Amino acid sequence: MKDLQLQQILNSIRPVSKDYLERAQRKLDNLTKPRGSLGRLEELARRYAAIREDLSPSVKRKVIFTFAGDHGVVEEGVSAYPGQVTVQMVLNMLAGGAAVNVLAAHAGAEVVVVDIGVNHDFEPAGGLVVRKVGYGTRNFTKGPAMTRDEALRAIWTGIDLAEEYAKGGMDIAGTGEMGIGNTTPSSAILSVLTGLPAEAVTGRGTGIDDQVLRVKTAVIERAITVNRPDPDDPLDVLAKVGGFEIGGIAGLIIGCAARRIPVVVDGFISTAGALIATRMNPAIDEYLFYAHLSSEAGHRQTLERMGQRPILALDMRLGEGTGAALALSVIEASVKIMNEMATFESAGVDAAL
C-alpha cells in the first residue's frame, strides 16, 4: 500500500521546466552586468526560478530538517563517539547550541529536528518533531538494518514533512542529520549504488584513526556480503544497509520535488539519501542543490560519479545541515540578484558592444 503510494508520488514528479529555465536566463541577461559574469550564481537562480515556475520567486521561508537516528552498527566500534552522543546532540540542537543552529540562524532558516529513530524518548520541545520508526537500526553486519516496511516508513516520514511544510509556505528545504555512526551506512549505500569499492567511499567520519578506519571498512564490506542489497532496488539498499535518518532525507527530497520545492543537500550522509531518491526517479536530480564538498573521503568521488558539482568547498565534515545552511544563503543571494538588480534599460547603462 505505502509501496504503491510511493510509486504514485514518484511518478508525479515532472522534469523542471525548460521554458522557465530559458526565460530565467533571459531575465538574468538583461541585468546590469556582463552576460554570465555571475557564473554559478546565475545557474542557481535560473534553476531555482524554473523549479518554482516563477521569475521573481520568493526565498523567504527556509527550513533545515535535521533527521536524527541511532545505528546498531555502532556496537562494532566504527565511531569516535559513543552512541549516547546522538541524544546529547539532539538536546544541544533543541537548546540552540549546535553548529547547525548558529549557521541556520545566520542564513535566516529554521531548524526542525526530526526524531526518526533515536534510542531515547525525548520530552516534547519546540523545534522537535517525533516521528519514530524505531529506537535505532539493527546491527547490519548480522542482518538487515531494518525491514522493508520500516524503510518505507522512514521515507514516508520525509514525504509527509515535505507536504506539511509545503502547505505552510516553505520556499526551500535543507537536509541535515545527526546520528552517531551514520557515515557507516552512508558509505555502504554509496558503495552499493555507485559501484565504487567500500574502501573508496569510507572515511574518518567524526575523526577515527587508521585502525578504526580499517575496522569500519571491513564492517561495511561484511554488511554488503551478508545482506546482498540489490543495487537496482534503492529501497532494498536502504533497508539492508541504511539508516532511518537517511530514509527520512530521501523522503523529504521526494516530497519536495513532488511539490516543486528546491532542496539543498547537505554533505556526505545527505548525499546517500539523495542518491536513494534520485535512483527512484532521476528527474528528482534537477530539484537538488548539492551544498558542499565534504572533506569526508569518498564524497568527491561520489559526486563526480553522480555528475554533481557542489556549491561550496570549505573542508567541512560536520553534517547536521551545516553545509546546507551556508549554501542556502548563497542560493538566496542568487535569487535576490534575479529579483532586485536593475536592468540595462532601467538604469540607463549601455550594454556590451
Next chain:
Amino acid sequence: MKDLQLQQILNSIRPVSKDYLERAQRKLDNLTKPRGSLGRLEELARRYAAIREDLSPSVKRKVIFTFAGDHGVVEEGVSAYPGQVTVQMVLNMLAGGAAVNVLAAHAGAEVVVVDIGVNHDFEPAGGLVVRKVGYGTRNFTKGPAMTRDEALRAIWTGIDLAEEYAKGGMDIAGTGEMGIGNTTPSSAILSVLTGLPAEAVTGRGTGIDDQVLRVKTAVIERAITVNRPDPDDPLDVLAKVGGFEIGGIAGLIIGCAARRIPVVVDGFISTAGALIATRMNPAIDEYLFYAHLSSEAGHRQTLERMGQRPILALDMRLGEGTGAALALSVIEASVKIMNEMATFESAGVDAAL
C-alpha cells in the same frame, strides 16, 4: 613626505598574534563538534579573532569600498564596453541597482563608492565619496599611467578611508572596484610582480572575443616594454601600469592592516591591489581573506603563486566587490560559530573518546 609617511605606516604593521591564533583554536576545540570538523570556517574564525585580538570579536559593521576610476588605455580597444559605462555603473550603484548593492545588502554590509578617478564630476549623493586623484589614468602604452605622486595619492586615499571608517567602528572591510578597462592594468601589475608572462594573466574581462584578447595581451606587453616598471618597487609598478582604483585598494588594505581590521579581497583586480600592498610589507598578508577564485584567466595561477586559497569558487568575474560580499557572509558565519556555539561542558555532551 607622503612617501616617508607611507613607510611609517607600513612599518607600524605587526604580524598577527600567534598567541591569539592558538587561543582561538582552543576555544573552537571546546565547541560541540568534532575537532577541526568545520574546516575552513575554523581557519577563518581563528584568524579573524587573532587579527582583532579578541576571542569574541564583533563582526557587525561591514563595509565594502568600491573604488571607481577610468583608464586611458581603453582607447586601445581592450574592453567590451565603452569608457562611459564607468559613469553609468557608478550611478547605478548609487541608485542601488548593481550586483554589489544586492549582494552587500544580503550580507548586511554597506557599500561606499569612492570616485578616485572617474572621468566625470558626480553630483553629491549618499554612499558616494569623491576623492579624485585625476580624471582617469593616461594611456600607458605611451608612457606611465600616472605620476609617482599620483600613485602615492591613490594609496593614501585608501589609507585615509581605512582610518576614517576604523574610527567609525568598522569591523571588517571588503574591496571592490568599477572601471571599464581595469583588468588590463591588473594583468600588467600581476605579470610584473609575479613574473608570469602577460599571456598567462590576461583574460576576457567583461567578455571580449579572441581577437580583442590578442590586442589586449599585446597592449600589456607593450606597456611593460615601454615603461619598464621595477618589480622591486611596487609603487613604481602602480604608477607605470596601474590604475587609481587599484592604488586605492592597496591603500585601503594597508590602512586596515595598520588598524588590525580584516580585509576581504574581492577578485582579479583587487588581487592586483593586494599584491602591491603585500609586496610593500609581507606581514599584511595575514590580514587578508581572498574572497573567491575569479573565472578571469590568470587569477588561479596568480593566487597559486601567492600561496593563497580563496574562500569561494563560483565562476564569478564581475568585480565591484560582489565576491567580497558573498565571502563576508561566510566569514561572519565563522565568527558566529566561535561566539555562539555551546561548549561540550555547557551542553553536557561527551567529547570524543
